[in-house]
Amino acid sequence: MESFYQNKKIIVTGAAGFIGSNLTDKLLELGARVVGIDNLFNGRLENLKEAFKNKNFEFVKGDIRDLNLLLDLFKDADIIYHEAAFTSVPQSVLMPNTCNDVNINGALNVLNSARIRDVELVVFASSSSVYGDTPELPKREDMKRVPISPYGVAKLACESYMQVFYYLYGIKTISLRYFNVFGPRQKDSPYSGVIAIWLGNILRNEDLIIFGDGTNSRDFTYIKDVIQANLLAGQYDAKGEIINIGAGCPINLTKLAKLMLKITNRENLNIIYTDPRPGDIVHSFADITLARKILNFEPKFNQEQGLRDYIQWYIKNYKVNLKFS
Numbered sequence: 001m002e003s004f005y006q007n008k009k010i011i012v013t014g015a016a017g018f019i020g021s022n023l024t025d026k027l028l029e030l031g032a033r034v035v036g037i038d039n040l041f042n043g044r045l046e047n048l049k050e051a052f053k054n055k056n057f058e059f060v061k062g063d064i065r066d067l068n069l070l071l072d073l074f075k076d077a078d079i080i081y082h083e084a085a086f087t088s089v090p091q092s093v094l095m096p097n098t099c100n101d102v103n104i105n106g107a108l109n110v111l112n113s114a115r116i117r118d119v120e121l122v123v124f125a126s127s128s129s130v131y132g133d134t135p136e137l138p139k140r141e142d143m144k145r146v147p148i149s150p151y152g153v154a155k156l157a158c159e160s161y162m163q164v165f166y167y168l169y170g171i172k173t174i175s176l177r178y179f180n181v182f183g184p185r186q187k188d189s190p191y192s193g194v195i196a197i198w199l200g201n202i203l204r205n206e207d208l209i210i211f212g213d214g215t216n217s218r219d220f221t222y223i224k225d226v227i228q229a230n231l232l233a234g235q236y237d238a239k240g241e242i243i244n245i246g247a248g249c250p251i252n253l254t255k256l257a258k259l260m261l262k263i264t265n266r267e268n269l270n271i272i273y274t275d276p277r278p279g280d281i282v283h284s285f286a287d288i289t290l291a292r293k294i295l296n297f298e299p300k301f302n303q304e305q306g307l308r309d310y311i312q313w314y315i316k317n318y319k320v321n322l323k324f325s
């Protein structure tokens with residue numbers, strides 16, 4: 001793996017974000033030269049603290065909707081990891097145009113720039129939200145996709161663009177359908193992922209809120225496994241493939257809330273149930289047979305292992321007072 005990435009010029013869009021910054025650190029560790037782009041809307045420079053110490057890292061504050069910027073930065077690039085996005089499902093329900101603009105037009109700029117600059121491969125961060133609420137579980141890549149939020153529609157459109165650019169222009173592309181990624185650097189904000197929100201609640205001694213009756217389930221996937229999937233995808237002779245990246249072991253929200261309270265010794269806090277959230281999928285669970293077969297991907301963290309690793313990181317980085325059990 002090390003020799004493959006050594007000295008390659010790699011672009012990471014969304015480099016200051018949760019997934020982008022973790023990917024950037026790993027690529028730098030493997031000897032790559034990384035150019036990170038981020039408009040700092042969601043991303044934070046704090047996430048790139050380690051990267052800034054590395055002479056092989058360059059950061060550019062900019063927007064993926066700026067075609068000229070991408071054309072300039074993509075010169076001589078070997079691989080583009082396109083992680084920048086409007087990431088929140090509920091926010092996409094409130095702001096469908098912005099979501100469309102960032103996620104679809106932005107991805108199209110990335111593809112066009114990659115084509116013009118003869119970049120070898122584009123790895124795209126897609127999402128399990130493309131499946132929508134169809135009843136069949138676990139989700140296999142060839143199943144029906146019926147997105148139920150503007151966010152899901154946009155990710156689905158981008159997957160198609162990735163394939164079309166391979167067929168029309170011969171650029172290698174691969175889309176990784178992430179299933180609820182969590183871990184270090186995920187922001188604790190009202191529009192963030194549920195695990196980061198609840199960890200924030202726990203640290204502030206607040207009750208946990210569940211939208212709906214708690215039976216909604218997700219295949220929460222630990223960030224380290226997602227980074228591993230990206231490294232494998234970067235070495236794959238891609239032809240527009242679309243591949244689920246999940247842990248393959250779903251958990252419902254009530255069980256997740258109880259597990260988090262137990263691990264952190266905060267079982268005194270309450271779980272409060274409220275109205276379901278518009279645009280939410282009920283169940284999400286990945287079949288990862290294809291990822292195993294073509295990428296040799298094997299998740300190493302189930303939810304509890306991931307949560308423990310995440311919380312340990314949190315305690316170390318923020319010196320918080322939390323007892324582990």
Ligand code: UD1
Pocket residue numbers: 087088089090126127128129178179180181191192193194195197198209210211212216218253277280281
């Ligand atoms: C998440 C990602 C999205 C990604 C998708 C699939 C975020 C913000 N969204 O969407 O980018 O494409 O996974 O990988 O990371 N919930 C509560 N209480 C809360 C917050 C959420 O009960 O305080 C519930 C939601 O109603 C939902 C579940 O938790 O049922 C998961 O929500 P969330 O973490 O926002 O993720 P997704 O919407 O699945």
